Amino acid sequence: MPESTHDPAGGIISRAEVEHLARLARLAVTDEELDRFATQLDVILASVAQVGEVAAADIEPTSHxxxxxxxxxxxxxxxxxxxxxxxxxxxxxxxxxxQVPRILGEEA
Incomplete structure (x- = not known):
């Protein structure tokens, strides 16, 4: 995987990283799909990062x-x-x- 995880165009994941992941997964993707997937993965990763930023220091952990x-x-x-x-x-x-019928054919 490329060393940098930051795309100079401002994305979190680069087109080259998507291409590398596609190759590892043995997926045949077009150049158009690489660009689209990189954009979609950027949105997903940004959303996950945003969830991680929630101020939860004063919230008690719960299981439900x-x-x-x-x-x-x-x-x-x-x-x-x-x-x-x-x-x-x-x-x-x-x-x-x-008393039930014998089903295994065993002798008593």
């Missing part, structure tokens, strides 16, 4: 834009089904468990 609160209800113990009630609707049961 809005505060998080727990929306879950507290756990409450409630009565459930007995084993007999759970198996009452099963087509077949054995030894207190649901």
């Amino acid at each position: 834009a809005v505060p998080l609160t727990n929306v879950f209800r507290p756990d409450e113990i409630r009565p459930g089904l007995t084993q007999e009630q759970a198996l009452a609707g099963a087509p077949a049961s054995e030894l207190g468990r649901f």
Whole structure:
């Protein structure tokens, strides 16, 4: 990549750097595309630099834009089904468990 990252015409990225990047990425680009890409990349890099200039010294770091609160209800113990009630609707049961067809062909 060329040593200078500043284009004499005022851009952040030079046409030669775009050409170098295109060659590294094995992209075939025309001269017109090189000029257009250099201009577009300048806009992108300037925008990223502008975001980096935000005065954030007095802003506390956060992981979320809005505060998080727990929306879950507290756990409450409630009565459930007995084993007999759970198996009452099963087509077949054995030894207190649901009985299902064998699918792996294993012998018992």
